[in-house]
Each structure stands twice: as structure tokens, then as C-alpha cells.
Amino acid sequence: MNPHIAPVDLAKSYRLINHGPTVLVSARHGGVDNVMAAAWCCALDFAPPKLTVVLDKATATRALVEHSGMFVIQVPTAAQLQLTHQVGTLSLSTDAGKLATSGVQLFGMDGFDLPFVDGCAGWLACRLIPEPHNQQAYDLFIGEIVGAWSDTRVFSGGHWHFEDADPALRSLHYVAGGQFYAIGQALRVQESKE
Amino acid sequence: MNPHIAPVDLAKSYRLINHGPTVLVSARHGGVDNVMAAAWCCALDFAPPKLTVVLDKATATRALVEHSGMFVIQVPTAAQLQLTHQVGTLSLSTDAGKLATSGVQLFGMDGFDLPFVDGCAGWLACRLIPEPHNQQAYDLFIGEIVGAWSDTRVFSGGHWHFEDADPALRSLHYVAGGQFYAIGQALRVQESKE
Numbered sequence: 277m278n279p280h281i282a283p284v285d286l287a288k289s290y291r292l293i294n295h296g297p298t299v300l301v302s303a304r305h306g307g308v309d310n311v312m313a314a315a316w317c318c319a320l321d322f323a324p325p326k327l328t329v330v331l332d333k334a335t336a337t338r339a340l341v342e343h344s345g346m347f348v349i350q351v352p353t354a355a356q357l358q359l360t361h362q363v364g365t366l367s368l369s370t371d372a373g374k375l376a377t378s379g380v381q382l383f384g385m386d387g388f389d390l391p392f393v394d395g396c397a398g399w400l401a402c403r404l405i406p407e408p409h410n411q412q413a414y415d416l417f418i419g420e421i422v423g424a425w426s427d428t429r430v431f432s433g434g435h436w437h438f439e440d441a442d443p444a445l446r447s448l449h450y451v452a453g454g455q456f457y458a459i460g461q462a463l464r465v466q467e468s469k470e
Numbered sequence: 471m472n473p474h475i476a477p478v479d480l481a482k483s484y485r486l487i488n489h490g491p492t493v494l495v496s497a498r499h500g501g502v503d504n505v506m507a508a509a510w511c512c513a514l515d516f517a518p519p520k521l522t523v524v525l526d527k528a529t530a531t532r533a534l535v536e537h538s539g540m541f542v543i544q545v546p547t548a549a550q551l552q553l554t555h556q557v558g559t560l561s562l563s564t565d566a567g568k569l570a571t572s573g574v575q576l577f578g579m580d581g582f583d584l585p586f587v588d589g590c591a592g593w594l595a596c597r598l599i600p601e602p603h604n605q606q607a608y609d610l611f612i613g614e615i616v617g618a619w620s621d622t623r624v625f626s627g628g629h630w631h632f633e634d635a636d637p638a639l640r641s642l643h644y645v646a647g648g649q650f651y652a653i654g655q656a657l658r659v660q661e662s663k664e
Contacts, residue, residue: 288646294509295643295651296490315488318512320524320608328522328610330514354657361659410604414514414612416522436645449489449643449653451630452482454661457489459643460654463548465555467648 278383278394280427288434289424290319292351292398293327295436295459297447300363301329302382302391303340303347309391311380312337313364315450317349325421327402332415336368342411345404346389347419350396353430354458355444359395361454388423397445398426438462472577472588474621482628483618484513486545486592487521489630489653491641494557495523496576496585497534497541503585505574506531507558509644511543519615521596526609530562536605539598540583541613544590547624548652549638553589555648582617591639592620632656 284292293299296318302311316330327349331338341347352360362378371377381394388401402419410416430437430445438446439462446458478486487493490512496505510524521543525532535541546554556572565571575588582595596613604610624631624639632640633656640652 291646294645296492296509298490315490316513318522318524319510320610326608328512330512357657358659414520416514418608434646435649436651438651443655446654448657451488452485452628454659455629456657456659457630457632458654458657460640460652461548461637463551463642463650463652465552465648465650 284424298450305340305344310337349400351398354446478618492644494544499534499538504531504562543594545592548640
């Protein structure tokens with residue numbers, strides 16, 4: 277495993293996605309692993325930490341999530357631009373070699389029977405909170421974050437350090453049609469003197 | 471009104487928030503206008519376009535949304551860093567002069583009885599889709615986007631043009647504790663030759 281990976285305090289785990297990155301969703305069921313890209317993933321609560329993610333009915337990953345009740349949300353990096361686009365474009369339903377074609381390498385974390393994508397900047401292991409109406413009507417899935425880790429070269433002490441890290445570790449923010457932005461300049465508010 | 475503002479095709483309106491910016495939520499009811507910041511806002515569907523936003527029970531804006539059934543999601547800019555942090559910190563419940571203190575200027579759009587925040591890069595007028603369980607259990611609100619506009623200096627033709635625009639027009643991405651990032655470098659995937 278990447279020696280830079282360290283656990284993130286669950287109370288601060290929402291910060292891995294608070295700035296709105298495009299994420300990779302991975303899941304495992306019945307001996308099948310899959311990974312997809314999702315731009316529509318968002319923090320939902322602090323304690324216990326929760327998030328939402330939209331999983332279209334056409335995705336193979338959705339079925340794995342529904343059957344296993346578990347998934348991983350991970351934050352891919354600028355170095356993974358092509359990988360992110362490919363796992364968001366190819367489908368396991370029609371391309372059994374999708375993960376290999378996309379260059380995805382999976383690894384494990386002790387205590388979690390889940391596929392984690394190597395090379396990301398952060399990982400959130402999630403337990404599905406079943407909400408059948410949301411899932412059916414809106415493709416909206418709610419997960420409780422039960423494990424969190426980061427690449428400490430870019431996220432440590434509960435904060436991102438994009439400004440001091442290799443630009444290849446920056447998070448990706450998708451618009452449409454192959455158009456992404458990397459996260460940019462650090463801005464800090466001036467605290468009032470009151 | 472800012473002469474650079476133009477309507478955005480509703481089919482492409484999700485692109486104003488697809489890259490995960492922190493947003494401002496505004497609403498109006500009974501002669502009261504309010505604006506709050508929200509990092510937890512996310513696209514939910516393409517057609518009709520929908521989004522989710524998390525509105526804590528402690529916010530005054532939430533009550534305006536619940537009573538009027540309408541709200542605006544807008545994308546503030548790097549130039550609005552302090553304003554965004556202030557409307558996310560002050561509460562109308564305890565500070566009646568919140569909007570003036572924060573430097574918020576409101577304007578109107580024909581056909582919408584809603585307060586729009588001047589100086590933003592994009593605006594999404596939304597109709598609340600009532601989902602009482604989500605609202606009560608998760609503070610999660612679903613809106614259908616019924617009107618969309620952008621500042622054409624930074625979003626036009628259905629795409630952001632951060633790379634060619636004034637950096638002051640870049641979107642803001644909040645982490646925690648006054649730590650924001652502006653959106654950064656444009657990245658484009660290499661289309662496969664297949």
C-alpha cells in the first residue's frame with residue numbers, strides 16, 4: 277500500500293469532498309468489483325458523517341451497492357484525469373475489461389471488504405443507509421462514512437494542502453464533454469477583529 | 471442589472487454547479503429576504519434539471535424556502551470571498567442587518583419573485599419539490615431548476631471559461647475554518663482515437 281496513506285478522523289472526513297471534487301465510486305459484490313466516476317456526490321452531515329451520491333440505474337456499480345450495502349467514495353487526482361474519464365465512460369456491462377483498460381489498480385484496507393482505487397488523494401468507506409424512495413425516484417443514495425483515509429502529501433491535519441503539494445495531486449472538478457478543472461489557488465478569509 | 475447576464479439553456483443549467491462550487495442560497499417570504507452560504511449543494515438530474523441542497527434547521531433561510539417553496543442557488547466568485555464567508559457565518563435571526571453588513575446587493579429577474587445576489591457568476595431559480603422525510607431527517611431539500619442565468623464573461627455556450635476570464639470571477643470551493651480554494655487549471659481529456 278502507498279506509504280503516504282493515513283486514516284482521517286471521521287469528524288473531519290467530510291472535508292475530503294467539501295470542496296466539490298468529482299469522485300470515483302467503487303463497490304464489490306459476488307466476486308465482482310467495479311468503479312465509476314460521479315460528479316454528483318456531496319456531503320450531507322457531520323456526525324455521524326454522511327454523504328449523498330447519484331447512481332444512475334444504467335450503471336453496473338449501482339447494483340453492486342444495492343446488493344452489498346457498502347461502497348467507497350474516493351477523490352481522484354489530476355494525474356488520474358484519463359482514468360477518471362474512462363471509468364466514467366466505459367461500462368462493465370458491455371466491457372468486462374473496463375478496469376484494466378482504464379488503468380485502475382485496486383487495493384484493500386484492513387477490516388473492509390471493499391475495492392479501493394490506488395493513486396487517489398482520499399478514500400471514504402461508506403455504509404448505505406437504505407432509502408428506497410430516494411433511490412428509485414431520484415437515483416439518490418445516502419451513505420454513512422465509516423472509514424476515511426487520505427494521501428498525507430496533500431491532505432493532513434484535517435485540511436487539504438494543494439498549494440504546497442505536487443499539482444498532480446490536485447482534485448478534479450468535472451463540467452461536461454471532457455472538460456475538467458483542477459482545484460486552484462488557496463484563498464483565506466480575513467477574520468474580523470471584533 | 472449587470473449587462474453581462476444572459477439566460478442559460480435549462481438543459482445545460484446543471485453545469486453551473488457540476489464542478490462543485492460553494493453556493494449562496496437566497497429566498498424571500500412575507501417581505502423578508504435572506505441569503506446564506508452552502509457548501510453542500512449538488513446536481514441531481516438533467517431533465518428536468520434538479521439539485522439538492524442541505525439547509526440546517528438553525529438557518530433563517532430554510533424557513534423562507536419552506537414557506538415560499540422557491541429559492542435561488544447562485545455561484546459566488548473569488549471577488550465575493552468575504553461576502554460568502556459572512557453570509558455563511560452571520561444569521562438573520564440574531565443580526566437583522568446581516569445582508570447590509572455582508573455587502574449583499576439584491577436584484578430581480580422578470581417573472582420571478584425571488585432575491586438574486588448581485589456579482590455572482592451564475593444563478594439557478596428553483597422550485598422546491600417537497601420531500602418532508604428528507605427535509606426532516608436529513609435537512610436535504612430538492613429543487614427543480616426553473617430558470618438559469620450566467621455572467622457571460624465566465625460562462626457562455628454551456629461552458630465555464632475560467633481560463634480566459636478575470637481570476638476574480640473564479641468559483642469558490644470551501645473546505646472548513648475559512649479555508650477556500652478558487653477553481654483552477656483547465657484540464658481536457660484526450661479523446662480516444664477508436
